[in-house]
Amino acid sequence: MARPLHLALPVLALAALALVRDSGAQRATGDPAARGLDVFVHAPPEVASGGTLPIDVEAMGFASVIAPSPLGHATVEAAWNPEKLGRVASAPPAVEVTTDGDGRGHLDVPMPEGDDGDLELLVGVRSGAHARTRSLAVHRSRLLSTEIFVPDTRVVPGSDISAWVIVRSASSGEPVAGAPVHVALLEGGVPRFEARLVTDPAGGAMTRVPIPRSTDPAWTWILEANALGDPQRDHADRVTLVPREETPGTPSLHVAWRESAVHAGDHATFFIDVRDATDQPVAGLPVRYWLGPRGTRPPKDEPGWLKASTAAITSAAGEVLGGTDTPATVVQGAGTTVQLVARTSVDGHDLAGESLVQVGAGAASAEILPEAREIVPGVEQRLLLRVLDGHGRPVAAPFLVEGDGLHQEVRTDPWGEAELTWKAPPDVGAARNVGPCAGGVAASVRVRATTEVPQLYPRKDPFELCLSIDREAAGIVRADRSAARIGEAIHVSVTPAQPSGEAKDRAMARGPWSVIVRSANGASAASTWIEDGEKGGDLTLPQGAMGAFQISAAMPGVHRAARVLGTTLLVTPPALPKLGAVLAGGRVAPGGVVDVDVALTDEKGRPLTGSIAALMIDSRGGGSTRGLEGLDTRRALCSPFGVDPRRFARPAAAGRAGEPQGRAARAGDRSRRQRQREAAPRVRRRVAVARGRRPRGLPQPRSAPRRAPQGGARLAVQPRADDAGHGGDERAPRDPRRRAAHPR
Numbered sequence: 001m002a003r004p005l006h007l008a009l010p011v012l013a014l015a016a017l018a019l020v021r022d023s024g025a026q027r028a029t030g031d032p033a034a035r036g037l038d039v040f041v042h043a044p045p046e047v048a049s050g051g052t053l054p055i056d057v058e059a060m061g062f063a064s065v066i067a068p069s070p071l072g073h074a075t076v077e078a079a080w081n082p083e084k085l086g087r088v089a090s091a092p093p094a095v096e097v098t099t100d101g102d103g104r105g106h107l108d109v110p111m112p113e114g115d116d117g118d119l120e121l122l123v124g125v126r127s128g129a130h131a132r133t134r135s136l137a138v139h140r141s142r143l144l145s146t147e148i149f150v151p152d153t154r155v156v157p158g159s160d161i162s163a164w165v166i167v168r169s170a171s172s173g174e175p176v177a178g179a180p181v182h183v184a185l186l187e188g189g190v191p192r193f194e195a196r197l198v199t200d201p202a203g204g205a206m207t208r209v210p211i212p213r214s215t216d217p218a219w220t221w222i223l224e225a226n227a228l229g230d231p232q233r234d235h236a237d238r239v240t241l242v243p244r245e246e247t248p249g250t251p252s253l254h255v256a257w258r259e260s261a262v263h264a265g266d267h268a269t270f271f272i273d274v275r276d277a278t279d280q281p282v283a284g285l286p287v288r289y290w291l292g293p294r295g296t297r298p299p300k301d302e303p304g305w306l307k308a309s310t311a312a313i314t315s316a317a318g319e320v321l322g323g324t325d326t327p328a329t330v331v332q333g334a335g336t337t338v339q340l341v342a343r344t345s346v347d348g349h350d351l352a353g354e355s356l357v358q359v360g361a362g363a364a365s366a367e368i369l370p371e372a373r374e375i376v377p378g379v380e381q382r383l384l385l386r387v388l389d390g391h392g393r394p395v396a397a398p399f400l401v402e403g404d405g406l407h408q409e410v411r412t413d414p415w416g417e418a419e420l421t422w423k424a425p426p427d428v429g430a431a432r433n434v435g436p437c438a439g440g441v442a443a444s445v446r447v448r449a450t451t452e453v454p455q456l457y458p459r460k461d462p463f464e465l466c467l468s469i470d471r472e473a474a475g476i477v478r479a480d481r482s483a484a485r486i487g488e489a490i491h492v493s494v495t496p497a498q499p500s501g502e503a504k505d506r507a508m509a510r511g512p513w514s515v516i517v518r519s520a521n522g523a524s525a526a527s528t529w530i531e532d533g534e535k536g537g538d539l540t541l542p543q544g545a546m547g548a549f550q551i552s553a554a555m556p557g558v559h560r561a562a563r564v565l566g567t568t569l570l571v572t573p574p575a576l577p578k579l580g581a582v583l584a585g586g587r588v589a590p591g592g593v594v595d596v597d598v599a600l601t602d603e604k605g606r607p608l609t610g611s612i613a614a615l616m617i618d619s620r621g622g623g624s625t626r627g628l629e630g631l632d633t634r635r636a637l638c639s640p641f642g643v644d645p646r647r648f649a650r651p652a653a654a655g656r657a658g659e660p661q662g663r664a665a666r667a668g669d670r671s672r673r674q675r676q677r678e679a680a681p682r683v684r685r686r687v688a689v690a691r692g693r694r695p696r697g698l699p700q701p702r703s704a705p706r707r708a709p710q711g712g713a714r715l716a717v718q719p720r721a722d723d724a725g726h727g728g729d730e731r732a733p734r735d736p737r738r739r740a741a742h743p744r
Contacts, residue, residue, distance in 0.1 A: 033061035040556040048171035048523035056514035070103030081120040148225040154244035172543035175203025202611035249277035251346035255353035264360035265328035272320040281318025335360035366463040374470040378498025380423035389455040429469035474509035474563035483570040493536030519544025
């Protein structure tokens with residue numbers, strides 16, 4: 001009897017399968033959600049307190065278990081879970097939208113004000129008697145953004161330093177005027193100095209911070225700033241201060257090559273600099289130096305040193321300049337080094353120094369950076385070619401770039417860069433186990449110089465490069481420009497990838513796409529639906545922190561997971577400030593006063609109203625003002641990308657923003673800019689020249705500035721009685737007139 005039962009089991013299974021298929025094929029008449037419903041949600045993961053959370057939704061109905069379709073005219077409601085809001089008297093009201101005929105909708109949900117933390121958003125969809133709720137985790141960031149700047153984190157115990165605090169709205173990036181700020185200097189967790197400041201119309205405030213005396217060179221202090229006196233110290237911006245090395249002055253000998261590396265057979269130059277205990281050049285001093293390749297050493301005994309070394313005399317600048325021809329024959333790929341050793345004696349102090357220069361070890365390099373970081377098959381995409389010589393300097397020359405379906409001649413610019421386009425074939429690239437692209441799915445690209453390029457010597461072969469392939473990418477999301485200003489409208493499109501012949505899903509991802517643009521700090525966002533990705537759609541950039549805005553595009557899937565793409569866009573503030581300073585007069589001497597005229601304009605020469613801070617330091621005091629470079633808008637925009645701010649004359653001009661302007665355009669605008677500069681607001685500050693080697697920074701004005709025409713101001717800053725003769729901590733290399741501006 002066991003055998004008939006064993007044979008009956010497959011029959012029962014087939015009958016059950018047929019029953020399921022028949023029941024699934026039956027559709028409930030007039031009810032598109034008879035078998036259930038669901039909702040697709042695309043939203044940013046973070047928003048600032050008091051901001052707005054944009055959400056794109058698409059309702060899906062299941063008329064049968066195997067046939068989902070967009071659910072039109074459904075009700076979608078978003079509400080914050082009151083159990084996760086913290087201590088609130090009442091929950092904020094829910095936001096509701098009715099989907100269109102394609103099941104799509106958009107909601108703008110206000111973020112309730114409160115402390116920094118994670119909240120839970122409940123998104124529910126209803127259609128007739130059917131309902132479903134999904135939860136979404138959203139981080140609520142703080143309302144204000146506080147930054148603190150100091151000229152140098154190396155301080156002198158017992159001195160005073162200046163500190164600048166900038167307060168901005170985290171959601172809009174705008175300065176916050178009149179905001180109370182608490183500044184504290186902590187030593188071992190205990191406040192040693194506290195001050196309460198109020199920001200000016202540009203969102204800035206300045207104070208003088210006394211550094212406690214300490215003889216421990218390993219001691220540290222924490223300088224922190226907290227907006228609105230927030231008791232949560234996790235929200236404060238902090239800077240760690242350390243004691244600067246302060247030892248009695250001694251003579252010094254500096255030996256260096258002017259080149260870090262040279263080609264084999266090149267002539268390498270060096271210099272020897274001798275300074276006394278006051279850091280002044282020593283002229284007419286006898287110096288002996290020795291040169292030798294790797295594997296040789298100068299004699300240790302005095303007679304041998306005098307015989308092998310070369311005698312020289314320092315110039316009026318305390319320098320000895322020289323050079324030598326490097327070896328012409330070196331080991332291929334390894335190279336060699338040439339060593340320079342110098343010795344002298346100053347006032348009984350024996351000094352010695354040495355330096356090395358690399359010979360023949362440097363090799364030229366080339367790299368290609370795809371628009372989407374990886375090559376997307378079947379899409380025409382931009383590539384950036386960058387060529388550097390063996391010293392890391394850019395190479396400007398013509399090159400031929402070849403690959404699978406790629407044959408294009410380009411010429412690199414003075415920065416060693418060139419742009420080209422490549423429509424990669426759908427089947428480009430393969431898994432490689434040997435060759436230059438072994439270990440992954442990649443495409444091989446060859447870069448060859450089309451003429452003799454001395455900077456590439458001794459390399460004669462073309463560059464063989466490997467570019468990674470992303471076969472799973474649905475396409476490339478693009479903005480119509482590489483840089484824009486806050487509040488401008490941009491056009492976003494999605495170019496779909498062409499599936500390869502081996503792909504299971506041959507459908508191209510044409511849309512619809514939900515597109516979200518997030519600010520650089522993620523505290524604000526905006527979103528929209530784009531029906532056709534190739535045609536694209538317009539989206540207004542939200543108010544927010546400047547920098548790299550993130551663009552995210554998501555296409556909901558019916559039978560597969562949603563497809564997500566991303567890119568970045570450089571976004572600048574509405575105005576890029578430019579500060580000019582001219583020494584107008586006064587007595588440049590210890591204890592004197594100098595007048596400095598300052599003009600603040602935008603990149604087009606139009607006047608701006610903002611706060612200007614001046615700082616005077618000792619050019620030979622040993623410190624720096626690098627900490628204040630963060631106040632510069634152009635540096636703040638370019639530093640995350642490793643781009644020199646001087647490369648772009650107008651980073652956000654019309655058309656493709658960020659492109660350098662031509663010489664003719666600059667020459668034609670010179671007279672117009674000159675007229676605008678003359679009409680710009682100017683500030684004249686009287687700067688006191690302190691007595692002593694290390695003058696302190698400028699004190700704050702004793703009175704409010706008097707208004708001048710065109711929004712300018714004239715400030716008369718007099719030195720305090722305790723400024724003269726005090727050894728402060730603020731100094732900068734070589735330039736005693738430094739200034740910083742933070743207009744907003």
